[in-house]
Amino acid sequence: MKSKRNSSAELTALCVLSAAGLLLSLMGISVVGIDAAWIAILLSGVPFTVETIRSMAEQKRLRSGFLVPVTMVLAIVLGEYFAAGMVAFIMLVAHRVELMTERHAHEGVARLTSLTPQTAHVLRGGKTVDIPIEEITVGDTLSVLAGETIPVDGVILEGQTSVDQSVMTGESMPVDKKEGDAVISGTLNQFAVFTMRAEHVGQDSAMQRMVQLAEQIDAEKAPIIGQADRWATWLSIAALVVAVAVYAITGDPSRAVTVLVVFCPCAFTMATPTAILAGMANASKYGIIIRSGDALERLSHVTKAAFDKTGTLTYGKPELIDVRCEGAYSREQLIALAASAEQSSEHPLGKALLRHAQEKNIPLSDCTDFVVSAGLGVSATVDGHAVRLGKPELMEGVDIPDAARRESDAFGTEKGASCIFVLVDGTYAGFLVFADTLRVHARQMIIRLKELHVHSVLLTGDRASTANTIAGQLTIPEVYADLLPEDKMNRLAQLETGKDHVCMVGDGVNDSLALKSAYVSMAMGGIGSDIATNSADIVLVDDEVRKVSYLFQLSQKVMKKIKSNVFITMSINFWFILLAAFGLLSAAEGSIVHIISALFVVLNSSALSTAWGLD
Missing domain, CATH: 3.40.1110.10 (Calcium-transporting ATPase, cytoplasmic domain N)
Structure with missing residues (x-):
């Protein structure tokens, strides 16, 4: 995390210096007799060019970024220093935005890790002693003072209080707790002193389980991101072909360079990752761990949701x-x-x-x-x-x-x-x-899934009479009972027919095979077993089942955002490429059009991280 913060700070400094150079160039001010746009070319363009060459050499394939150094070099040859610097600057900004969005996506979970106290008050031998939380063992009696963060998972033995659980559940109001109630590590004791018995400590606590899951978040695992990069690569090749054709027809190299400036795939390559990471940022605010953008992308294609009963719907x-x-x-x-x-x-x-x-x-x-x-x-x-x-x-x-x-x-x-x-x-x-x-919101969630055209199925090891009763209360039309773990997995395979894709939602060890084999899967992170949460693509930390329908809505919104980003970016490029081909747009003006397109993608995607959420 520290290296990412440092990298982000360095990029910010480079962005500021490059922007200053471009502004001076635009005003016609030179530095020691040289166009100030060279500041952006050297600080933004050279590092990007080196990184692009290194990446293509390692992967042994053409990457979409190859068009940037090509465009930059041609612009420099033609004396279009401002356009060259602007192209380099845009790519630097794009990289900075990806880091910023990724940090925001991790922010909700990273905040949890910083909330873990270093010591705890443990009652031993009739006295209260402060010990490192690593030394707490299951069964220890702890004292938690007002205003302190609860160090481990456990049960209140004595006392009544209110606990702020917003970091775990997104609840805006404190939750009253009394003797016998469970409390979660990382939440805040707001009201009074209480004693508790430690039940889950160290790596088994809710906090540490979240930390472990958070480390697996990686939006670049999403196939749709790789697909977008491949599209951008072919788009870059098409740009070269169009630029050569424009030069062949008009004989004007400046028009060809302007086409390349407008065609640079910066905004296009940002369209997908910014939307996915913004969606993950939105989910993280509500205690939801999405392990990769792959899960969000697959969830958007799901037509059936299969539920375990015990611990999931109940x-x-x-x-x-x-x-x-x-x-x-x-x-x-x-x-x-x-x-x-x-x-x-x-x-x-x-x-x-x-x-x-x-x-x-x-x-x-x-x-x-x-x-x-x-x-x-x-x-x-x-x-x-x-x-x-x-x-x-x-x-x-x-x-x-x-x-x-x-x-x-x-x-x-x-x-x-x-x-x-x-x-x-x-x-x-x-x-x-x-x-x-x-569960309180189970019926509401099933109804919402119907509105989203997702068909619900109940898979349970319970007897048929019990399963049918629960299904009737929830209006679930399709029920399979008396299933062993392997039976659940096999039933999922049968439900995956034609264009139908299934999401499995479960919580226990007996669901792990189904969770692992499902097209996409969700696990209840609080009540759920370690095996279940480790097998799932998405983890609901606080077991609030209404978040299932929220996630389906979120995945659909993310995909719509990606499509709108791509469509509008392509539309802008198309019209301004025509203007460039007819000599109605200079390379400098084309670079400004390019940055406007990139800014639209960023703003359009970032709105998803804050403008919509759980009802």
């Missing part, structure tokens, strides 16, 4: 969605008894029950005689009552109404839910229903 963790009470106990009383009994449980359903009780401010009581029956449930004494929770197998000898059993079976069959029966003092008191829940 939150990937159980929530209490319903309670069925029997006898004298109310809903809140049953939850209070059951949650109190589960306080020492490590089971996901037990944790989900406790989380629900905390969110609803349901008071809990102390429990004793806690016993876990592996695979079946738990039992404990709460306020003098013997409470038992678990599967029907744990309820031997207990009279559970047939209607309750049928209803719990229906929850499992129709909604893919898990039901836990509750006994109080040996008597059936009701059952609790747990299920994975849809």
Whole structure:
């Protein structure tokens, strides 16, 4: 990063000096008796010429840039020093703009790396000690003060606060956090002191995972950029042919040189990379890592989006969605008894029950005689009552109404839910229903994809009844269930038919094969596994699923921007080449036309990085 900043500063200095030389030349002021345009020729043209020759020698092929030194030399021979200096200056500016746009594309992610604190307050031996964050281990208890950046990923143990997550999620408002809530490294504690347990440290933290992904961003991997360079090369060859023809017909070498000045491919070669990098810059503001412009280009051709279910369209963790009470106990009383009994449980359903009780401010009581029956449930004494929770197998000898059993079976069959029966003092008191829940914006995202003419497909390893229920809630028309990882990959291959291209969106290890084999892929970066995020082309750092439809829109806007850049640049060149051929445009005037064309490309593309975004 430092070398890029230095390179950018050097280019800026060269641009300023070259511009000054051209301005003096335009005013007719010479330097020690020599046309001041030579400043631009020497500072901009010579380095570019050397770099072009070196690049062509290494790649052993003609590059579009070859036309620049040819034009520059011919202009110098004819005494058109201003035109020669302007052509060199434009190419230098084009290179400077690419560096500036690339830096802007990396800016949102680079800002995250600078936010990582160097030390953290760790509680050890009853004392708080400051240690380097590299020495933090999983399970350490940390204290985070108001105004400090959270050093690692973890869960709040004690305290309530507000956290500024804008650097990770783009959210403008702080998010309230309390005991049991997850916090992410790199986000800012705004309100009060809290203690937390470290869960993901070092290279496993969200911050460091983003850093690793950021290092892979490289817009020049996009085939469309290479294609644009090839087009520019052929355009340069065509320019030479036209210039020779103009000279052969008119016998005027100045007209031929003017044609070359106007024809120089600076603006054309900038049309694609500036638009792609501006699109990547736009996405980086919302916590989205696009590994290369290749991904954006391919995404614009996608006609089908295939989704994993658990952790992608749903939150990937159980929530209490319903309670069925029997006898004298109310809903809140049953939850209070059951949650109190589960306080020492490590089971996901037990944790989900406790989380629900905390969110609803349901008071809990102390429990004793806690016993876990592996695979079946738990039992404990709460306020003098013997409470038992678990599967029907744990309820031997207990009279559970047939209607309750049928209803719990229906929850499992129709909604893919898990039901836990509750006994109080040996008597059936009701059952609790747990299920994975849809992400907040999932349905909105699917509807938006339909508007963009993208067909949605659900690929899941879950049973068909659960998959169909979720698909029905989201209005996804095509469902494939009971799929193993290899089955998902094979199904993707079947969906890739004719002109149809598929984007795979997933989060887990079981999606990695599908993500890797898909035409283009997205992974949920927060909940997602390392294997999934490393297999995907695009990573949604905060798991916000509505960003899927945003990315489709972004890719389409980028491609439209590229097409508009190319069309307008070619149109400008065409008309002014005609003027040059008829002797109505001088080489100096042609160079000014050229810079106007290049500036249009830059401004047209840069608008994409800021003027549009996530709703």
